[in-house]
Each structure stands twice: as structure tokens, then as C-alpha cells.
Amino acid sequence: xxxxxxxxxxxxxxxxxxxxxxxxxxxxxxxxxxxxxxxxxxxxxxxxxxxxxxxxxxxxxxxxxxxxxxxxxxxxxxxxxxxxxxxxxxxxxxxxxxxxxxxxxxxxxxxxxxxxxxxxxxxxxxxxxxxxxxxxxxxxxxxxxxxxxxxxxxxxxxxxxxxxxxxxxxxxxxxxxxxxxxxxxxxxxxxxxxxxxxxxxxxxxxx
Numbered sequence: 001x002x003x004x005x006x007x008x009x010x011x012x013x014x015x016x017x018x019x020x021x022x023x024x025x026x027x028x029x030x031x032x033x034x035x036x037x038x039x040x041x042x043x044x045x046x047x048x049x050x051x052x053x054x055x056x057x058x059x060x061x062x063x064x065x066x067x068x069x070x071x072x073x074x075x076x077x078x079x080x081x082x083x084x085x086x087x088x089x090x091x092x093x094x095x096x097x098x099x100x101x102x103x104x105x106x107x108x109x110x111x112x113x114x115x116x117x118x119x120x121x122x123x124x125x126x127x128x129x130x131x132x133x134x135x136x137x138x139x140x141x142x143x144x145x146x147x148x149x150x151x152x153x154x155x156x157x158x159x160x161x162x163x164x165x166x167x168x169x170x171x172x173x174x175x176x177x178x179x180x181x182x183x184x185x186x187x188x189x190x191x192x193x194x195x196x197x198x199x200x201x202x203x204x205x206x207x
Contacts, residue, residue, distance in 0.1 A: 010106070044083050
């Protein structure tokens with residue numbers, strides 16, 4: 001990598017909904033690995049998770065747009081949500097490289113994903129296309145994570161690094177559950193996202 005090579009993070013996830021934990025991960029990735037930009041990549045059809053449908057994909061993307069609007073280093077890609085086929089990470093990263101050949105990409109994922117990473121489609125190519133940043137949550141054993149990083153690096157090559165982030169022990173599922181129970185989500189998501197959820201009556205229990 002030369003001094004002219006851009007360093008760009010790609011942060012994939014369902015973001016259903018996006019919350020402050022996601023934003024802290026992206027901000028800390030910029031700081032710890034000197035990234036010029038982090039691209040939020042809402043998932044479309046993936047082999048690992050149930051597809052949320054086109055309407056929900058639009059809502060998820062709109063909430064990400066609102067959440068990142070005040071940070072010039074954050075942007076969003078609709079590459080996967082606009083695709084009608086199943087999206088594999090190695091293919092998505094390859095397309096990014098084809099469009100931006102002078103960029104070093106850093107793929108951001110949750111450290112818990114390291115433990116099923118070997119079952120992803122072509123993990124060797126993912127490691128070839130990007131540096132992997134594994135965001136560690138408080139409930140994960142850091143020694144165990146480091147051991148898994150070593151094991152995956154030995155097996156697939158490439159670079160995998162631990163990304164340390166402040167504690168935020170709330171998931172998107174927790175937020176959806178709180179909404180369904182009519183509990184507050186203030187200070188868990190940006191106010192714009194909270195307002196959008198309320199206006200569009202998202203995550204309410206089906207009557």
C-alpha cells in the first residue's frame with residue numbers, strides 16, 4: 001500500500017434499525033485505522049439471514065441515511081439492497097475493487113462473526129480483497145477472539161485485526177423488542193431515526 005492509497009471501510013449489516021452502537025464502531029474504525037471513509041452497506045439477499053423485503057430495505061436505508069447525515073466520513077451504498085440476487089461478501093468486495101482499484105478496503109464485522117467466518121462463501125477471497133476489522137463487544141472473551149483471529153489468519157491468510165469499541169450492549173433486536181413492548185428507545189438511536197420509526201410505525205406487533 002502506497003501513501004496515495006485510500007483507506008476505506010465497508011461496514012455491512014442489516015441495520016434493522018441502525019443504532020448508536022453501529023455509529024461508534026464506524027467512528028472508532030476511522031480513528032484506529034486512519035480510514036478516510038466508512039461506507040455503510042445495508043444487506044439485501046444474503047445466504048445467512050432472512051430477507052426483510054423491499055419495503056423494509058427502503059426503510060433500513062433511509063434510517064442509515066439519517067443516522068450518518070452529520071458525519072462527512074460516512075456514506076451509504078445501495079449495492080446489495082438494489083440487487084435482486086443473493087449477495088456474497090467476496091463478490092461485493094471484488095466489485096468495489098474493480099471500481100476503485102487504488103483503494104485499500106477494510107471490511108468491518110462483529111467479532112462474533114469470526115466464529116462462523118469459515119462457513120462463509122470463499123473466506124479466502126474475502127481475506128484477499130480486504131483487511132478484516134472485528135469489532136469486539138463486552139460479552140466476548142478478548143483472548144478467545146485473538147485466538148480465533150490467529151487461527152483464521154493461519155488458514156486463510158490476509159490481515160484480521162481487533163477493533164476495540166466503547167461498550168454498547170444493545171442490539172437491533174433489542175431495539176425492535178423494546179418498540180414492540182412500547183418501551184423507550186431514546187438515546188439508543190439518533191433522534192431522526194427514532195422519529196422515522198414512530199412516523200412509519202415500524203416494528204410494532206402485528207394485530
